[in-house]
Amino acid sequence: MDHQIRDLELLLEAEGIQSAVVLGWSMGVQVGFEFYRRHPEQVDGLVMLCGVAGSPLQTLRGVPAASAVIPPLMNLGKRNAWFVQHVARRVGKWRGLVPLMQRAGVVAASLDMDIFREIAEDFASLDVEVYCETLKQLGQHDCYSVLPEIDVPTLLITGGKDLMIPSAVAQRMHREIPDSRLVVVEGGTHYTPV
Numbered sequence: 160m161d162h163q164i165r166d167l168e169l170l171l172e173a174e175g176i177q178s179a180v181v182l183g184w185s186m187g188v189q190v191g192f193e194f195y196r197r198h199p200e201q202v203d204g205l206v207m208l209c210g211v212a213g214s215p216l217q218t219l220r221g222v223p224a225a226s227a228v229i230p231p232l233m234n235l236g237k238r239n240a241w242f243v244q245h246v247a248r249r250v251g252k253w254r255g256l257v258p259l260m261q262r263a264g265v266v267a268a269s270l271d272m273d274i275f276r277e278i279a280e281d282f283a284s285l286d287v288e289v290y291c292e293t294l295k296q297l298g299q300h301d302c303y304s305v306l307p308e309i310d311v312p313t314l315l316i317t318g319g320k321d322l323m324i325p326s327a328v329a330q331r332m333h334r335e336i337p338d339s340r341l342v343v344v345e346g347g348t349h350y351t352p353v
Contacts, residue, residue: 160300163190163293164197171201180204184352185323186293188212192302195309204312209321209349211328212302243291248283264322266350274353306335313339318347 167190171179178201183191188210195202250256256279260266266275313336317329326343333341344351 160190160193160296164194167194168198177201178203180206182206182208183210184208185210185349186297189297189300189302192305193300195311196302196305199308199311202311204314205309206314206316207332208316208352209318209324209347211324212306212332214298214301243287244283247285247287250279250283252280252283264320265348266353267318267320267346267348269346270350271353275350278353303335306332307337309336309339315339315341316351317341317343318349318351319343319345320347321349321351323349 171177180203181191181194183189183206185208188207189212191205191207191210192212195205257266257270257272257275261268261270315329315333315336317324317326319326329341329343333339
């Protein structure tokens with residue numbers, strides 16, 4: 160988290176931006192809330208899409224032991240990064256990926272296929288060791304305590320069928336953030352922006 164926040168600080172500084180509306184999607188929601196915690200004077204507003212203020216390992220629908228299972232899997236992924244990278248490249252280019260994800264309910268039928276394929280191919284080029292460590296660290300991060308202190312316009316957007324971050328999570332954050340607005344995209348998944 161410290162590295163993510165430092166990257167954002169340096170980006171704003173390099174661009175000469177004193178304050179901004181912070182938009183986060185998925186993991187970026189935690190980064191956005193943490194940035195607000197550390198630099199509230201630099202945040203004009205928050206737009207949070209399909210994410211959570213606490214550990215995403217606690218929210219996975221249908222995976223009750225995620226917080227016990229996923230960290231060891233991330234360690235295994237880090238140790239075998241070359242193999243995971245190889246598989247990710249192949250899967251990212253596989254034409255059957257999207258139909259499989261649609262059948263599993265991970266993405267909606269209305270998905271913009273071209274954009275999602277770009278995302279899948281980009282995902283295949285990620286540094287697996289860094290990504291696994293980031294997921295592991297996010298699983299230990301919690302920003303719920305800052306939510307009642309937020310005093311900027313905040314828009315929470317969630318998918319009604321998001322398996323990773325169910326809409327009940329966004330509803331909880333909405334209750335805790337004063338004057339926030341919640342939009343539930345019916346039929347939307349974790350990839351609602353796509």
